Amino acid sequence: MKIGIIYDRVNKIGGAERVLEILHEIWPDAPLYTSICDLEKAPWAKKFQVKTSFLQWFKFLPHEILPNLMPAAFSGFNFNEYDVVLSVSSAEAKYIKVSSENIHINYCLTPTRYLWSGYFDYLKTPGFGAFDKIAKMFLLIFAPLMRMKDFEVAQKIDKFIAISEEVKLRIWKYYRRKSTVVYPPVSFEEKRGIREIGERGEIRKKAEKYFLIVSRLVPYKQIDMAIRVFNDLDKSLIIVGTGVNEARLKKKAKDNIIFKGQVSDNELSKLYNECVALIYPGIEDFGLTSLEAQAFYKPVICNKRGGTKETLIIGKTGEVFKDKEELKKIVLDFKKEKYRKIDFDENLKRFNKERFKNKLINIVDV
Secondary structure (H helix, E strand, O other): OOEEEEEOOEOOOOHHHHHHHHHHHHOOOOOEEEOOEOOOOOHHHHHOOEEEOHHHHHOOOOHHHHHHOHHHHHHOOOOOOOOEEEEEEOOOHHHOOOOOOOEEEEEEOOOOOOOOOOHHHHHHOOOOHHHHHHHHHHHHHHHHHHHHHHHHHHHOOOEEEEOOHHHHHHHHHHHOOOOEEOOOOOOHHHHHHHOOEOOOOOEOOOOOOEEEEEOOOOHHHOHHHHHHHHHHHOOEEEEEOOOOOHHHHHHHOOOOEEEEEOOOHHHHHHHHHHOOOEEEOOOOOOOHHHHHHHHOOOOEEEEOOOOHHHHOOEOOOEEEEOOHHHHHHHHHOOOHHHOOHHHHHHHHHHHOHHHHHHHHHHHHOO
């Protein structure tokens, strides 16, 4: 069986990119098709044979206008030589055209975010310059037509795989399509190998004085809610990540909140190892960093809306909140002693890499 893999754009590293690396382990000969590729920002992609669209010639363009060109970029690829094409997408990668001889399977990170669940967040996201204003005006005018096209494209996909029950609900809500849930994997042994551990996996005890956020700093992540809570409580919070909201969030934060920006895997492992708990304020599609924290035996405090709650055993590996006041109460009364390593280990079995591989192979091997 000959397989092609498609992804929206190769210019960052995050949860979806880790999934792509595991797809490469399953199908090492499968090329990766994408709209644009920047190997400096996405060194993980060097192991793939990457095939880019015509947009590669214009990758210098401001990212705000790219969504308007993406459908044309993906519809220009030819997949006639493949038995199966597997698109991994939260946007336009599913716009590919396949023949009746191909099977198109979409591993859906979420239905096109800027058209559906993230539409209003996209419109209020701070941008840069005239291109951003033009892109948002374009979206305001053409969103109804773009949604119709997105819905039409979704009807042509042979199979949907959702990354969470939350995304499964969205696929039905926006596309009226059924889907199968296959949770993304986390390579826990690799994560635990990075941190400072003893031979039997026992964490070397260190002072645990701060809570931690690991996130892109964009509006829908709701980092500002956590900042307001920690401003009120005067407890220590470290925030890892960058994004368009960074400058605004820094202005709001008091001295007890430290912004680390982008950090190395080793430094992130150290931060996980030494924190009290991970805070997850936003309404997520899934939440891979929640599982990374749990791999370090650290509880997660997350928004009860969205997919992150699916990564927890509530009360055993983490807690959920519905608003700022509930988050504040949980942080104020938090007792890390109640969480047991055995519960984390049991929970993480659900997100084992080999389980992910087997489930995906069974679906794709049609």
